[in-house]
Amino acid sequence: MSGTGKTKWVLLALLFFSTVINYLDRQALSILATTIQADLKMTDLEYARVVQVFLFAYAAAYVMAGRVTDWLGARVALLLFVGWWSLANIATGFVRSAVELGAARFALGLGEPGNYTVGTKVVSEQFPAPQRGLALGLYTAGAMIGATLAPPLIGGIALTYGWRSAFWITGVAGLLWMLAWWWAYPRKAQVPAATPQAEAAAAAEASATPGLETPVPVAPPTSMKGVWGRLARDRTVWALVASRAVADPVWYFYLFWFPKYLGDARGMSLAMIASVAWIVYVAADIGSVGGGLISGRLVKRGMHPVRARLTTMMGAACLAPVGLFVAMHPPIPLLLALACVVTFAHLTYQINLTTMTVDLFPSRYIASVAGLVGCGSALGGMVSAQVVGHLVADGNFDRAFVLMAFLHPIAVLLAWTALKQARRSKMTLIGPQAAAVAAG
Numbered sequence: 001m002s003g004t005g006k007t008k009w010v011l012l013a014l015l016f017f018s019t020v021i022n023y024l025d026r027q028a029l030s031i032l033a034t035t036i037q038a039d040l041k042m043t044d045l046e047y048a049r050v051v052q053v054f055l056f057a058y059a060a061a062y063v064m065a066g067r068v069t070d071w072l073g074a075r076v077a078l079l080l081f082v083g084w085w086s087l088a089n090i091a092t093g094f095v096r097s098a099v100e101l102g103a104a105r106f107a108l109g110l111g112e113p114g115n116y117t118v119g120t121k122v123v124s125e126q127f128p129a130p131q132r133g134l135a136l137g138l139y140t141a142g143a144m145i146g147a148t149l150a151p152p153l154i155g156g157i158a159l160t161y162g163w164r165s166a167f168w169i170t171g172v173a174g175l176l177w178m179l180a181w182w183w184a185y186p187r188k189a190q191v192p193a194a195t196p197q198a199e200a201a202a203a204a205e206a207s208a209t210p211g212l213e214t215p216v217p218v219a220p221p222t223s224m225k226g227v228w229g230r231l232a233r234d235r236t237v238w239a240l241v242a243s244r245a246v247a248d249p250v251w252y253f254y255l256f257w258f259p260k261y262l263g264d265a266r267g268m269s270l271a272m273i274a275s276v277a278w279i280v281y282v283a284a285d286i287g288s289v290g291g292g293l294i295s296g297r298l299v300k301r302g303m304h305p306v307r308a309r310l311t312t313m314m315g316a317a318c319l320a321p322v323g324l325f326v327a328m329h330p331p332i333p334l335l336l337a338l339a340c341v342v343t344f345a346h347l348t349y350q351i352n353l354t355t356m357t358v359d360l361f362p363s364r365y366i367a368s369v370a371g372l373v374g375c376g377s378a379l380g381g382m383v384s385a386q387v388v389g390h391l392v393a394d395g396n397f398d399r400a401f402v403l404m405a406f407l408h409p410i411a412v413l414l415a416w417t418a419l420k421q422a423r424r425s426k427m428t429l430i431g432p433q434a435a436a437v438a439a440g
Helices: 005-031 033-040 044-072 074-092 098-111 114-126 129-161 163-184 196-207 224-232 235-256 258-264 270-276 278-300 305-328 332-360 363-391 398-405 407-424 432-439
Strands: none
Touching (some): 005 074, 005 129, 005 163, 005 235, 005 270, 033 098, 033 163, 044 235, 074 098, 114 129, 114 332, 129 163, 129 270, 129 278, 129 332, 224 363, 278 305, 278 332, 305 332, 305 407, 332 407, 363 398
16 A cells, blocks of 8 residues: 555654654763763773663563554554653763663653664555665654764754763654654554555555566465564574674664774764764665665666565675774774775665565564564674673774674575575465565
8 A cells, every 4th residue: 555645755754853852862872871871980891781672672662662553553653662761861861870861761662663664664564666675765764864963963962061961962853853753654554455455556566577476465464473573483584683693783883882993992082073973874764765866776677676675785795894994993084984984885785685575464463473573683782882882892993893894795695595494484465476586
């Protein structure tokens, strides 16, 4: 099912802004890490544990966020999620110890995944296959805009009003956003396209490529319990989960540790970090939108949608390992250029993996699938936070950059495995022959 022209773009714009706020709230801690550590007398390992606690909550909540989204619908679910994480961010501004900081970030992690399960569901319901990569790229670009704005905005607020004010101001912005979402989301859009006819139409739209098998209509389970049972046994789902779990630690590293690396290893002040770190996240922004455009262009030229996503992901996986050269301590301009290539490549990869998930599964339970895949992302980030914390405990970041360089090539092999497994899946929208052709 596709939404009306104006409505779907208004919803996408609001999702873009909620994602900007989501990342401002998340990135504030890494931008202010050195300042907060000094104020609360925290070590690097304690900071790593705070990041890990956030990601643990993020991983656990991702699974339930998908189910809540499918249950309540996008309109109500996102109001719940944004309200929760905004209050948690405001609470961060009141902490007085490392334990309180961990508790506040744990609460933040419980709310933030819902932004992405709702976004995936809205794109699945509102946009046809050729537009999905672009739609996902545009709203996900809000994450990169948020990460881009965070260094100068968060740093500027902290330098002017103190670090606690940065959390209060960004938290209030989320509460104000809720008014716009409540007003703009049409009531009728609460009912998802769950009929067999609608699912068959979505399947035809996802797989209508000359030379491919006519898609097999999906007969989805009637209850969410049935959905969970079948998804839990679906190897396609778990291959996608594994791919995100392996690839996303790279993004979490550049999100949570790169600004700290600039301060601790390259001697930059907070003002200097605020003035240059945003460049890396602009590159991610370009990858977010550009990655969707690239695979969308391939679809328009006749390539199967799922194969177009995988082809684009392979290209990104070839680019990402250049981050290895950061360990050679290049001059700052070259360092930033290398980091830009990595973040561009990662977002290109991430957008296409998410779009491929939307192509493969019906909108009726796409949020549940997205929740499981997102959980894999957070679990990978949680494990990597502990590993990176130990690797950089002595102030040496070189080993961490080397580790990150190997992850995308492994992840893309897992994504290819997911498409092979789709041949035997009864949950996906494409038939066995189409899955085989898509996987190459």
